Amino acid sequence: MLGTGTEALERCPTTMSTHTFTAMGVYFHVIKMKQSFILWIGHEEPKIESLSTAISLPPRPPAGSKLMGNADWTTTFAKKLSVKTKHQVFIFADELEPDEVPLSEKVVFQKLSTDPHIFLTETEVS
Numbered sequence: 001m002l003g004t005g006t007e008a009l010e011r012c013p014t015t016m017s018t019h020t021f022t023a024m025g026v027y028f029h030v031i032k033m034k035q036s037f038i039l040w041i042g043h044e045e046p047k048i049e050s051l052s053t054a055i056s057l058p059p060r061p062p063a064g065s066k067l068m069g070n071a072d073w074t075t076t077f078a079k080k081l082s083v084k085t086k087h088q089v090f091i092f093a094d095e096l097e098p099d100e101v102p103l104s105e106k107v108v109f110q111k112l113s114t115d116p117h118i119f120l121t122e123t124e125v126s
Helices: 073-085 099-115
Strands: 017-023 026-034 035-043 050-055 063-068 088-092
Touching: 017 099, 026 099, 035 099, 050 073, 063 073, 073 088, 073 099
Parallel strands: 035 088
Antiparallel strands: 017 026, 026 035, 050 063, 050 088
């Protein structure tokens, strides 16, 4: 039984961290975990209008699903990120203007290239 004596509880190291950045009036919030990350993209305070997830399991094509909302681009983007990072990816998004979608993807891929530690744990960065 847990906590019935004077046993000391040990703190487990966490692999979760967060990072926020902005570009072109769009906000990006990353919650990094071990072998996965959540990416929120939007204009204001985080709210969930769309949610998609994807995972890459080579040699098969990445599997992705839109779990809620109308932003079909989030599933495609999650698949691209899962292939690139070899991680499960969750994307939450507000509605973006059509011209903001490709620019947002470009910003995220540039950030992944220049600052991979934002998305991947130290042992996963290679």
